[in-house]
Amino acid sequence: MEIVKQQNKMNCRLLMFPAPFQGHVTPMMHLANLLYYKGFSITVIQSTYNPINPTNFPSLTFHSLDDGLCEAYSKCPPPDSFKAIADMNSACKEPFRDCISLILKDAAAATDQDPVTCLIADPMFTFAGVVADSFNLPRIALRTGGMSSYVVYLSLSSLHEKGYFPLDETKLDDPVLEFPPLKIKDLPPETHHHLLTNVLNETNTSQGIICNSFEELEDASIARLQQTLPFPIFPIGPIHKYQPASQVSIWTEDKTSIAWLNTKAPKSVLYVSFGSVAAISEADFLEVAWGLADSEQPFLWVVRTGLIQGSDNSYTLPEGYKDIVSKRGYIVRWAPQAEVLSHPAVGGFWTHSGWNSTMESISEGVPMLCLPFFGDQSMNARYVSEEWKIGLQLEKGMKREDITKAIRKLMVEEDGEEMRNRVTALKEKADLCLTEGHSSYKYLDELISYLLAL
Template sequence: MEEQGRKGKRVLFFPLPLQGHITPMLQLANILHLNGFSITIILADNFNTTFNTIRANYPHFTFHTISDGLSEDDKAKTDVDALFLLSLFNEKCAPHFTEALRQLVLEDPNIVCLISDSILHFTKAVADSLNLHRLVLRTGGVSSCLAYAAIPLLQNKAYFPIQGIESQLEEAVEELPPLRIKDLPIFKTYNVDALYQVIQGMIRETKASSGLIINSFEQLEQFSMSKLRDDFSIPIFPIGPFHSHFPASSSSLMSQDQTSISWLDTKTPKSVIYVSFGSLAAIEINEFLEIAWGLANRNHPFLWVVRPGLIRGSEWIELLPNEFLETVDGRGHIVKWAPQQQVLAHLAVGAFWTHNGWNSTLESICEGVPMICMPCFGDQMVNARYVSHVWKVGVQLENGLKRMNIENAIRTLMEEEEGKQIKERMLELKEKANSCLKPGGSSYESLRSLTSYISSF
C-alpha cells in the first residue's frame, strides 16, 4: 500500500557531472524508483558529452539536458585547475538550471522534490523560489563531511593552509580525532578562496535543506553520525551502501574492459592485487614507474587500471620499460578502465590498492577486500585514515610512492600475520554492511523513513 501511494510522484535529481558523483546519484535514483517513485535526471551536458551510455543503461528514467554554462575559456581554466570547476559550475550553471527547473515544475504537478549534489549549493535558492522541497545527497562519508564543516574553525586555528615539515604534519588535530594534520581534506588549486567558498556554501545550504541523504550506514560511522545529527538539525537518512540495494548497473562514463574478468578467472582465490586510483587522480611519471616496480617485485598477480590521463605527461603505458613487461608477463594485466564492482566481487581478488574515493572504499568493504590506501586529495585523506586506523581494514602508504614502501605494504597485507588480522576485521565489517540492508537493519529502516518523508511532500 505504501508503494501504491507513491505511484506517479516524481523526484528530480541533479548530479555534479563527475564520475564519483554521478554514480551514487544514479544509484539513489534507482533505489527510489524501486520504491515506487518516477525519476527525472537533469544532466549538464556540455561539460561531459558521454552521457549516451548512461541513458541507455537507465531506460526507466527520464533525462533532461541543460547547458553547464561554461565557455571554452572557462573549460581551458578548469583543465589547468580542475577544482576551480566546482566554483565556476555553481556560478555559470545557475541560470540554465533555474530555467529548466521552472519548466519541469510547470509541466508536471506530480514533482514532489529535488535531490541535488551537496556541492551544488546554488540549487537551494532555485528550489525555494519554486516552493520545491530540496534534499541533499552527500556523495562522500559522514566523517569527511564533519571535516569539511570544521574548515572555518580550522582556518581560525591556523591549520589551513596546510604547511610545515613532515613531523608537524603528523600532529593530531584535537578538534577532529583521529585525524592528523596531513589527513585534513586538501585540494591543489590556484583558487583556494573560491574553493573554501564552495565548501562553506555546501555546508550552509545543506543545513538549510529539507534533509540529507548519505551513502553510508550507522555501524560504519556511528560516532560521526551522532555528531552530524548534533550539528545538522535536519532529517538525516543514512541508507548506504547504495550499490548493495540492487544488482550492479553501470553508470560509468568510460568504456569498461571486460577482459579484466576473464583474466581474473584464470587466477587462484585471493591472489590478485587490484589497483585503481579512480577517475580524477593524476600522478607523476616517476611515481608511475615506482608503482610498476613495486608491483613487479612482490611476485603477486595484479590487475592494474591505468586510466588515460592518470600519468602527467604521458598518453598511457608507453613509458613502461621492456624489462618490466617481461618480468610481469602473464602475472600482470593492465587495462584503461575496469568494471570495478565485478572485479571486487571476484574470488581471485585479495587486496585493493585504492585512492580511497568514498565509492571505492564502500565497494571494497561490501566485498570484504582489504585495502592498500593511497589518498590523493580531498576527502580521500579522511577515508584512508579511517580505513587504516579506525576500522583497521587496510594499510596506508605514508611516506611517498617508493617501491620499497609499496613492497612492504603488499607484504604486510598479502603475506604476514597482520594481514590475516586485517582480513578478519574486514570480513566482520562486510557482514555489518550486508546486515544493515536486511529488514530491521539500520539502512533498511532509514530508507523506509526516507520514502515516507518524500511521500509526505
C-alpha cells in the same frame, strides 16, 4: 539485497541532479534506481560534460543542461577538479533554472505526469538551493562522502580558531586532538575552505541529507550530526548494494578484466585504481609499475586516460616490463570496479581512498592499500588504516621498495590477514544493515515517508 519493483506507484516525481564526476554520478544514479524501484517517477538532470548514458536506465527520464562545458573542455586539457567545480557552478546555474522551469511547466500541463515533489541535488552545485527555492521546490542533499569527514568540515572554523590553520609544515604528523585518529596533514588546506564553505552552506540549507554510509561504520559521527543538525539525515548505504549492478560508469569498462580474474587463485590479486580524477607524475608512475612487479603478486591495474600528468592517451612501460609481469599482471583503461571487487580472486585494493571506492571495498570484504591525493581522501585513508584497521596507508612517497613492502604486507603477511578478517566482519555488518529491521533498511523507509510528506 535486491529490491523488487513495487507495484504501488507513489504518484510523485523526484528530480535528481548529479555533479558530473564519476564519484558523484555513481551514488546518485544508484539512488535514482533505488527510488524508482520503490515506486517514484525519476527525472535525472545532467550536464553535457561527463553524462551518463540514458539508455542504461530506460525507466528514468533524462534532461540535459545546455551549459557549454562539454564544448569548452573538448578544446583544452581537462581542468583540475577545483577549477572544474568553479566552471561548473558558473556555467550551470541559468541552464538549470531554465530546465527546472520547463519540467515544472510540462508537469503542470500534462494530465498523465506525476507532480514534481522534490529535488535531490549534489551540494557541489552551490546554486541548486537558490534555484529550487525560487520555485518553492523542496530540496534534499545527497552527501557523496563520509559522515566523519563531514563532521570535520563543519568544525573548520573552530579548528581555525584553535590554531590548526594555516597548516604548519613542521607539525603535519601531529594529531588533531578533537578528531582522533586524524593528523594535521589530513585536514583540508585553506585554499579549499572557500569551496567547502559553499558546499556546506548548500547542504545545511537543504531539508535533509541522504548519505552513502551506514550506522555500524560511522555511528559516532552520524549520532553527532543527528543531535546538531536541524533536519533529518538518512544513512542508507551502501547504496550500490540494494540493486544488481547497473551501468553507472561514465567511461567504457573493459570486461576482459573479469575473464582474466577468472584464471587467478582466490584472494591472490591486488586491484589497483586511483579513481577518475587523480593524476601522478611519470616518475611516480614508473615507481608504481616497478613496485607492483617487485611484489611478485598478481595485479589488475587501471591506467586510465589522464592518470599521468601531462600525457595524452598513451603511456610507456619500461623496456621488458610486460615480459616480466606477463603472467601475473593485467592493465586496462577502466574496469567494472564493483564487479572486480566482488570477484573471489581479488584479495586487496590499492585505492586513492575516494568514498565510493572505500564503501565498495568494505562492502566486498576487501582490505585496502591507501594512497590519498586530495579532498576527503586523506581522512578516509586515516580511518581505514587507524580507526577501522582494515588497510594500510602509503605515507612516505612513491618509492618502489616501500610499495613492494606494503603490497606484500597486505596480500601475504599476517598483518594483512588480520585486516582481511576485520573487513570481512564489516562486510557482514554492511550486508545486515540492508535487511528488514536493521539500520539502513529503516532509514530508507523513513526517507520514503519523508519524501511523500514534502
